[in-house]
Amino acid sequence: MLTLDEMVGLLKASGEPTRLRLLALxxxxxxxxxxxxxxxxxxxxxISRHLKLLYESGLVERLPEGAWVYYCLTRDESKGDLIAATLRDLDLQDVMIRRDRERLEQIKQxxxxQAADYFQQNAEHWDELRALHVPESAVDAAILDCLGEQPIDQLLDLGTGTGSILxxxxxxxxxxxxxxxxxxxxxxARARLDGPANGHLHVQQGDILDLASLDGEYDxxxxHQVLHYLDDPSAALQEASRVLLPGGRMLVVDFAPHEHEFLRKDHAHRRLGFSHEAMRRWMDEAGLSxxxxxxxxxxxLEGEGSDPSLTVTIWLATKMADAHREK
Known part of the structure; x- marks a missing residue:
């Protein structure tokens, strides 16, 4: 619940055209x-001044990443409800709002x-590029150790790349x-997985942010090393959670926070690693523990050929039985 003074302060903070447009975006x-x-x-x-006011009011949060800062809406339930109520009746056909959404879509595209071009140019040497900063043998061993001996019925690998996880x-x-x-x-990936021993493994083209046709089939x-290429990693985790059976597991492998701006500039990375706090929050929002x-x-990992300043993190989460699932 919000006090009268808190409510007035939040309404003042959001009650300005640019700041309301920022919240909508x-x-x-x-x-x-x-x-x-x-x-x-x-x-x-x-823009920074307006974001500072929204941040100080508690309506948005800052997510520093190297030399960049990302912003997201507050996680506070009461303040989030206020934002949702404010935006619910906002006319999406308003000239400014429509133009903002069009430009947002252009930026996302x-x-x-940029990421697709990078993958296209480097597909043939992808595993070699990965080895420059990810010691595959050590990571593979850690993945197997985290998963343990629990049998796997249906496996789904999102952003499969060259099929290394399969x-x-x-x-x-x-x-x-x-x-x-x-x-x-x-x-x-198909060439890599060719052969009778891998007849149960398949790859197909698809969007990891739209898995509706695969809903609820996988345990x-x-x-693996996918989320740092995405504008909205939390959306990918929520979509991935949708295709998990209750009690199913999700394994995420990515970088810990770092400051290698060249990976953003030269290798299409959108995010410079992920903290445990951010990943746990996103997992929780996706119904995962x-x-x-x-x-x-x-x-x-010394001696494995890795970049000495990069840390790799493995998260293993379980889908809670009562997790909300949108059909």
Whole structure:
């Protein structure tokens, strides 16, 4: 519940055209100052001032990532309800709101195209590029250790790339499916998985943010070094949770927070790693309970050919039986 003074303060903070537009945009997912500047066609200092007011009022939260800062709507339930009520009756056909949403879509498409172009150019050497900063043998061993001996019936690997996870877990599952948007990646994965021993493993083109046709079929979903390419990792986790059976497990492998801006500039990374706090929050919002959060620190991986400043993290979560599922 909010006091009278709190309510008045929040209404004042949101009751300005630019700040209301910012809230409407952030309702669509996390965005950086750069993104918001491009969408609203306002200067960076002006956008930052408005975001500062929203942050100080508690309506938005800051997510620093290296030299960048992303913003998202507050996690506070009462304040979130106020934002939702404010935006519920906002006319999406209003000229400014419609233009903002169009520019947001353009930015998302541009980001997706940048990642697709990068994958297209590097598909043939993808595993080699991964080895520059991810010691595959150590990570693979840790994945197997985290999963333990529990049998896997239906495996779904999201953003399967060259099929490395399907190859790793193929002997442990009854059936396995890999989803990826890039055809060049899928061609390599199919070649990798060719042979009678892998007849139960398949890959297909698809969008990991739209898995409606796969709803509720899998007892293990893996997301291996994928989330840092996405504008909205939480949306991917929620969609992945939808296809998990109650009690099913989700395995996420990605980088811990780091400051390697060159990965954003040269390798299409949208996020510079993920903290345990952020991942647990997103998992919880997706109806998942984190059971294991394991950091593979550089000193543990010495001699594996990894970048000495990058840490890899493995999260293993279980879908709660009463988790809400949208059909």
């Amino acid at each position: 952030l309702a669509e997912g996390d965005l950086s100052v750069k993104d918001l500047t491009a969408i609203l066609h306002q200067s960076q200092p002006r 541009a980001n997706a195209q 190859s790793l877990l193929g002997s442990r599952c009854r059936d396995g499916l890999g989803i990826d948007a890039n055809r060049s990646m899928l061609a390599i 293990l979903v893996t997301v 984190v059971e294991i959060a394991k950091d593979l620190h550089p000193d543990e």
